[in-house]
Amino acid sequence: MIPGSDSDHPSFLKSFLFAVQGFRFAVRSERNIKVMLCGGVLAVVAGLVLQLDLLSWGIIFLCCGVVISAELVNTAIETVVDLVSPEFHPLAGRAKDIAAAAVWVLSLMVALVGLAVFANALLARL
Numbered sequence: 001m002i003p004g005s006d007s008d009h010p011s012f013l014k015s016f017l018f019a020v021q022g023f024r025f026a027v028r029s030e031r032n033i034k035v036m037l038c039g040g041v042l043a044v045v046a047g048l049v050l051q052l053d054l055l056s057w058g059i060i061f062l063c064c065g066v067v068i069s070a071e072l073v074n075t076a077i078e079t080v081v082d083l084v085s086p087e088f089h090p091l092a093g094r095a096k097d098i099a100a101a102a103v104w105v106l107s108l109m110v111a112l113v114g115l116a117v118f119a120n121a122l123l124a125r126l
């Protein structure tokens with residue numbers, strides 16, 4: 001629901017455009033998302049060089065999507081925390097630290113999965 005608007009929900013197309021707007025804003029303002037997008041491009045290049053099979057491509061794209069989505073949610077949480085607690089507050093800091101930890105844990109696991117996929121592809125080519 002948009003505050004001040006008559007309709008309960010924007011149309012499907014408008015919702016999609018709002019999401020694109022949110023993605024563009026996050027990419028422009030968050031260094032971590034830029035780093036993750038670069039990591040995704042590197043993974044795709046490495047996948048092309050190693051000629052990954054279909055299942056491996058699925059895993060790589062899923063991993064990239066999961067990490068970037070997690071960082072987007074982290075950015076949304078940071079934005080809401082800044083809105084409700086512009087002053088210093090230990091709980092605001094804790095919420096941001098925990099949201100950042102969620103991305104960190106996911107990134108670590110995805111890095112391990114990526115290593116396994118690329119090691120498997122390398123071994124298959126030996």
Ligand SMILES: Nc1ncnc2c1ncn2[C@@H]1O[C@H](COP(=O)(O)OP(=O)(O)OP(=O)(O)O)[C@@H](O)[C@H]1O
Nearest residue numbers: 032074078085086087088089090092093096097100
């Ligand atoms: N309002 C606040 N009250 C207390 N501590 C805060 C507050 N805002 C930020 N912090 C602390 O500063 C850290 C960095 O906050 P900031 O908003 O700069 O996140 P960030 O560095 O942009 O995070 P990310 O790198 O994930 O984008 C937080 O993880 C938290 O520990």
